[in-house]
Amino acid sequence: MPESIRDTGGSAAAGSAAGSDAGLLAQTVIAVRAAGSALRERFGEVVPCQSREELIRALAANDDTALDILRPRLTALRPDARWVEDEPAGGALPAGEWWVVDPAEGNVNHLHALPDWAVTATLVRDNRPVFTAVHLPLTGETCTALTGAGVHLDGRPLHVSRTTDLGLSIVATSQARPDEDEKVVRRVGSSVTEMLLDALVVRTSVPATLHLLNVAAGRTDAFWQFAGARADLLPGALLVTEAGGRISDAEGRPWTPESASFLAAAPGVHAAAVATLSR
Structure with a gap:
């Protein structure tokens, strides 16, 4: 990740932007939690799939359930931000703001009644991630990061390991x-x-x-x-x-x-x- 994503500048305008982004992040957290609740209601038994086509339909049903909640809420927050429609795509994005969303991160686990899945939403501005919200519906935990302001798990600051070996x-x-x-x-x-x-x-x-x-x-x-x-x-x-x-x-x-x-x-x-x- 380029070090430049951590540069929020020292001007009053930069401080104002950071404050605005913090407010957007708070609203994004509400959206991913709502989408997570909808997916949690669909979770439980293994979803049997006898073909690749059945699997794709089951995956799409989960994605659509979450997107029906996420898209209108996030679009209302940033009406001019575009959406990355091709979830598996990589590479740089055109200039401007983009919502990079995985409505059911670990979707295949959800279908197999495994607990490792989440809902994520990230706002990217000129190819720099501004903030992200990752919600784990089964535990109720939400992890957030705001560029230049650290990362928090339900409000508790996180730090990487100090291991040297x-x-x-x-x-x-x-x-x-x-x-x-x-x-x-x-x-x-x-x-x-x-x-x-x-x-x-x-x-x-x-x-x-x-x-x-x-x-x-x-x-x-x-x-x-x-x-x-x-x-x-x-x-x-x-x-x-x-x-x-x-x-x-x-x-x-x-x-x-x-x-x-x-x-x-x-x-x-x-x-x-x-x-x-x-x-």
């Missing part, structure tokens, strides 16, 4: 999407092997945002992913950055939404994680 670290990775290119899949597999040799424990699951929340909270020490989309990396990248973590690609270069890989880590293990992933 990768050998004592819990690390994690995630599958960016089904049907990934074979070259990417093999790279993921080899990276897991390398991390199993160097780290204490390796966790592999979806979705990425929840892993990044754990890095921001100091519960885990690093997360990496090959490929990925704006909707599953931008929210968590802001959480980790505002919690004092380091963001780069897997080779240690500055990360952008156009990068082919992603790494978020506590500062004390970032260099070691880069060395492991670069082998």
Whole structure:
């Protein structure tokens, strides 16, 4: 994540903008909680799917349930902000404000009656994330980050781990999407092997945002992913950055939404994680 996202400026205008963004974030939290409540009502039993078409319809039904709540509320907050319609897409956005929303982050887990899913909404301004809200409906927790103002879990400030030894670290990775290119899949597999040799424990699951929340909270020490989309990396990248973590690609270069890989880590293990992933 470019360091420039942390530059809120020192002018009175910048302070006014930050205050306005804090108010928008508070209203966004209300919206993601409402959408989460609707998804929680749909959660419980495994949803049987006998074909890819049935799975896609079930995923879309969850997305639509949340979007029916999120879209009108967030649009009312920023009428001129555009929406990223292609949820799995990556790359830079055109100038201006955009809502980057994942209405059911970890949707496949929801369908399989697994607890790892969330609702996320991020406002991006000229390709810089301004704030994000991540709501976990099953626990009732909400994690928020505002550029330059830190990251909070239900009002409690979070900070990344102070671990300095990768050998004592819990690390994690995630599958960016089904049907990934074979070259990417093999790279993921080899990276897991390398991390199993160097780290204490390796966790592999979806979705990425929840892993990044754990890095921001100091519960885990690093997360990496090959490929990925704006909707599953931008929210968590802001959480980790505002919690004092380091963001780069897997080779240690500055990360952008156009990068082919992603790494978020506590500062004390970032260099070691880069060395492991670069082998």
